[in-house]
Amino acid sequence: MSQKTQGSRLEIQGVNKFFGDFCALKDINLTIEPGELVCFLGPSGCGKTTLLRIIAGLERQSGGLLHQGETDISLKPPRERDFGIVFQSYALFPNMTVTDNIAYGLRSIGMPKAQVRSRVDELLALVGLEDQASKYPAQLSGGQQQRVALARALAPSPGLLLLDEPLSALDAKVRHHLRSEIRSLQKQLGVTTVMVTHDQEEALAMADRVVVMNNGVIEQVGTPLDIYQQPASAFVASFIGAMNFIDSSPLNGQRVKIGNRELDLIRPLPAADGCIQLAIRPEDVHLLPSGDGEWEGEVLALDYLGAFIRTHIRLSDIELDLVVDVDPRSARRLDLRVGGCICLNLPSDALHCFAA
Amino acid sequence: MSVFDPGKSSMIDSPSFSTPATRNWPTLAELRRRLTDRWVFALLLVIGCVVLTLLVLAPLYTLLSKSVENKAGEFVGLENFAHYLSSGGIESAFFNSLWVAGLSTVIVVSLAFMAAWALTRTRLPFTGWLRGVLVLPILAPSLLPAISLVYLFGNQGVLKSWLFGAEIYGPIGIIMGSCFWTFPHALMILLTAMDNADGRHYEAATALKASPWRTFWTVTVPGARYGLVSAGFVVFTLVITDFGVPKVIGGQFDVLATDIYKQVIGQQKFEMGAVVSVLLLLPAMLAFIADRYVQRKQSASFTARSVPYRPRQDRMRDAIGALMLTPTIVFIFAIIGMAVYASFVTFWPYNLQLSLNNYQFGRMDGGGWGAYINSLKMALGTMLIGTGLVFFNAWLMERTPQPKLLTGVFQFLSLLPLAVPGLVLGLSYIFFFNHPDNPVNGIYGTLFILILCTITHFYAVSHLTAVTALKQLDQEFEAVGESLNASRWRVLFTVTLPLCLPAILDVALYLFVNAMTTVSAVVFLYGHDSQLASVAVLNMDEAGDIAPAAAMAILITATCAVAKLIQGVLRFWVDRSTRAWRQGME
Structure with a gap:
């Protein structure tokens, strides 16, 4: 067994899932390239876990096809698919030592004893648990248990690794550490990985590509940068990071109207009649000293969040509240005070627009 | 259910380790894989x-149909019931049963609640030993307290004067005897309900x-209310379905349970026995349904965050607390x-x-002694077959993919025995x-039918114990197993069974003890070569050999x-050898 496995390509075509009348997944199409780490991200109930379970064969899709490499796995039971899985609860076998847990999958394919031992040692070294080999899961910390679960899943060298909210049971510090550890391990092994998470920060930090899901459909697939900078829908824009939304009505061409002012946009308008929504990130709003900008506002509240200050501003002439992030130095320069007046610009290159 | 074609995909299964096979026969690997298909599990549960x-169901059905037939087997509608009503049986036996059972319930639940309170809400020493003593009656057949009461308060009893001239033979004896042997059942339910109290509630009340x-009435009692109702x-x-106590000490006082016995054994009126059985089935069923209804409303109040x-x-x-425990002990x-x-004693009261x-x-x-040996055999058989059957079925239901409808049907069938009194079950076994x-009527009168009947009689509680244990295991064990190429069978033997060992021992003991002590279900079913110790107690008492009884x-x-x-030793040994991996699990 070599350390470096060939990750497999996964192709999902037109997958649907119904639970009775409820449609949990609607026409899912997605291709995952070999060696890629893809995150399914979305609020609870969006269908991300169902999709993962369908990929594993633990749930049967109502329609659609799945291919792993050249093989059609649509109807195969889990045992005949080639994947390793780590659950949120880890599901480590409590009556077995770390070694026996990791060896479990190797023994079920009848690997000779000596090979099992060397493979287990290899994995223990890989996850840095050589000195815990003969302990039981209950004697390990949460982070160590998580590593055992990972090692157990990777032991038979699967072409596909499935991670179901693998970090959510851990406390913040361990989580951050394991995040980068899993990522580098995955890169090192080249195993194609699908991870389900509801934590956007985790998804953005780890994934090659993020699949944002909502109400059983894929809202957007893209690199973390794409997802953040070019959200494809109002849902993605609001789910990832913070976003200000401004109602407006389109005029001719690229012109839109906010309140009684008109504005030229750089990005194309969505094909929608009636209202559209403009959106801007809190860090993209330009604050200026009173009297210098296009919009006048009053500072309602200031939240000190360490590296930046989240400023709540009311634009008086259109009765709109905006959230703006300012670094402390600019805040001092602008003399930000609750109740003070402030001016701001909405740079048109930072304005997104969505159908309302 | 699976729509996938088994022939197509055998090449994926552990390529190099399957044995080569001839053309027409499935390979070993394929056979193994077939055994893990969903439909196999569904079929097993079917x-x-x-x-x-x-x-359960078929014998009960035969019993019900017998109750509306005459001796010749013709359908007569409710004529038998009318006959029983007009004979006055309803006034005496039915209402006697109801009030005796009702009064016993009030006494036992009060005593058990006091005991449970003393054991869980005070700092009395030796609570482990006290608990042991308080559940001792569960090891005795229900006939034992009745015989003992005869010696204590009977015509030649040592404490006869304490009754101020009242007769022990009758309701007083039945109630006292019933209280003795049902007490541990109530106590165990209440202890479960009261053991896990949330300390925060008490601190809040103090604050x-x-x-x-007031704390007692607003925190302790509400916390135990489901336990009280269930108990x-x-x-x-x-009490209402017990036959041992009223048989020995009931005297002329008729209750439903003894009435069935008289109708069947005394007068060979099987159809009248069926009629009384139906009347006995009614309150038992009602209590069962009511209890299920209450249980459903119960939600766990003791969460992971409780102290x-x-x-x-x-x-x-x-x-x-000591004062409350003393009379019971x-x-x-x-x-x-x-x-x-x-x-x-050689010859009471003369020598x-x-x-x-x-x-x-x-x-x-x-x-x-033959009866005693038979009892041992029967109890061991019940224990081995019963534990295996209960666990396998519970595993199928809980840990394999099953259609919802099927698990629903199975759950109903498993719990049904709880609502069927032993006498009724025994009688319906005769009919069926x-x-x-x-x-298979060849098994009638053998030890085997006694084993079957006893397993059925005590199936529900065993089933609930097994299901509870299986539910506590991580829901994803099987999924992990499948991803690691291990079948559910392998997960069963390497993970599930070792983890459930304590529960398996509990079920085994429960079945053994009940098989040793039960009278009601088996009293109609034993044959010449399959007499049982518990029934021997009854027969010797009836023959006047009360001391040997x-x-x-x-x-x-x-x-x-x-x-x-x-x-206990086995559990201790299991706990000790598994202590390492149980750390922090409880």
């Missing part, structure tokens, strides 16, 4: 359902300046002590010299298995105590 249908009395239903059902309650040091409270010791003493005369069962009717058209009852109790001891 078989489980069929087995339970044959063991809000509630008096101990009430359980005790009521146990276990630790009683504060309070001598006054400890004294009250004295009563239990008196009953058991009297039976033990009586079994050794009080101690001897082993009464243990020479060979000299009396009732089956002698002794029917000339039944292909006491001796046999003590022998049964001692056997159960030994079984309990062995189980």
Whole structure:
């Protein structure tokens, strides 16, 4: 067994899932390239876990096809698919030592004893648990248990690794550490990985590509940068990071109207009649000293969040509240005070627009 | 269910380790894989359902149909019921049963609640030993307290004067005897309900300046209310369906259970026995349904965030606790002590010299030592077959993919025995298995039918224990197993069974003890070669050999105590050898 496995390509075509009348997944199409780490991200109930379970064969899709490499796995039971899985609860076998847990999958394919031992040692070294080999899961910390679960899943060298909210049971510090550890391990092994998470920060930090899901459909697939900078829908824009939304009505061409002012946009308008929504990130709003900008506002509240200050501003002439992030130095320069007046610009290159 | 074609995909399965096979036969690997297909599990559970249908539903159906037939087997509608009503049976037996069971329930639940309070809310020492003593009656057949009461308060009883001229033979005796043997059942339910109290509730009550009395009524009692209701239903059902106590000490006082026995054994009126059975089935069913309804409303109030309650040091409270425990403990010791003493007395009350005369069962009717050996065989058989059957079925239901409808049906069939009194079950077994058209009527009168009947009789509680244990395991074990190429069978043997060992031991002991002590279900079913010790107690008592009856009852109790001891040792050993991986799991 070599350390470096060939990750497999996964192709999902037109997958649907119904639970009775409820449609949990609607026409899912997605291709995952070999060696890629893809995150399914979305609020609870969006269908991300169902999709993962369908990929594993633990749930049967109502329609659609799945291919792993050249093989059609649509109807195969889990045992005949080639994947390793780590659950949120880890599901480590409590009556077995770390070694026996990791060896479990190797023994079920009848690997000779000596090979099992060397493979287990290899994995223990890989996850840095050589000195815990003969302990039981209950004697390990949460982070160590998580590593055992990972090692157990990777032991038979699967072409596909499935991670179901693998970090959510851990406390913040361990989580951050394991995040980068899993990522580098995955890169090192080249195993194609699908991870389900509801934590956007985790998804953005780890994934090659993020699949944002909502109400059983894929809202957007893209690199973390794409997802953040070019959200494809109002849902993605609001789910990832913070976003200000401004109602407006389109005029001719690229012109839109906010309140009684008109504005030229750089990005194309969505094909929608009636209202559209403009959106801007809190860090993209330009604050200026009173009297210098296009919009006048009053500072309602200031939240000190360490590296930046989240400023709540009311634009008086259109009765709109905006959230703006300012670094402390600019805040001092602008003399930000609750109740003070402030001016701001909405740079048109930072304005997104969505159908309302 | 699976739509996938088994022939297509065998190449994926562990390529290099399958044995080569001839063309027409599936390879070993393929056979193994087929065994893990969903439909196999579904089929196995369907078989489980069929087995339970044959063991519970079909016999019950025959019983119900017998109750609306005459002796010749013609349908007569409700004529039998009308006949029973007009004979006055309803006024005497039915209402007698109801009020005796009702009163016993009130007494037992009160005593058990007081005991549970003393054990969980005070700092009395030796609570482990106290618990052991308080559940002792569960090891004895229900006939034992009745015999003991005869010695204590009967015509030649040592404490006869304490009754101020009242007769022990009748309701007083039945209620006292019933209280003795149903007490542990109520206590265990209440202890479960009260053991896990949330200390935060008590701290909140103290912080809000509630008096101990008010705390008791606003925190302790509400916390135990589901336990109280459940204990009430359980005790009521146990008393109303019990046959041992009223048979020995009931005298002329008719209750439904003894009435069935009289109709069937005394007068050979099987259809009237069926009628009374239906009347007995009704309150038991109602109690069962009501209990299920209440249980469904119950939700766990003790969560992972709760802080276990630790009683504060309070001598006054400890004294009250001791006061509440004393009468119950004295009563239990008196009953058991009297039976033990009586079994050794040479000839009561004339020759009080101690001897082993009464243990020479060979000299009396009732089956002698052979009956005891039969009982042992029957109890071991019930334990082995029953534990296996219960666990396998519970595993199928809980840990394999099953259609919802099927698990629903199976759950219903598994719990149904809880609502069926032993006598009713026994009688329906006569109708079903002794029917000339039944292909297996050869088992009638053998030990095997006794084993089947006893497993069925005690199936529900065993099933619930097994299901609870299986539910506690991580839901994803099987999924992880599948991803690691291990079948559910392999996960069952390497993970599930080792983890469930304590629960398996509990079920095994439960089945063994109940098989040793039960009378009601088997009293209609034993044959010449399959007499049982518990039935021998009954028969010897009926024949007037009351001292040997006491001796046999003590022998049964001692056997159960030994079984309990062995189980305790095994559990200790299991706990010790698995301590490492249980750390932090509880």
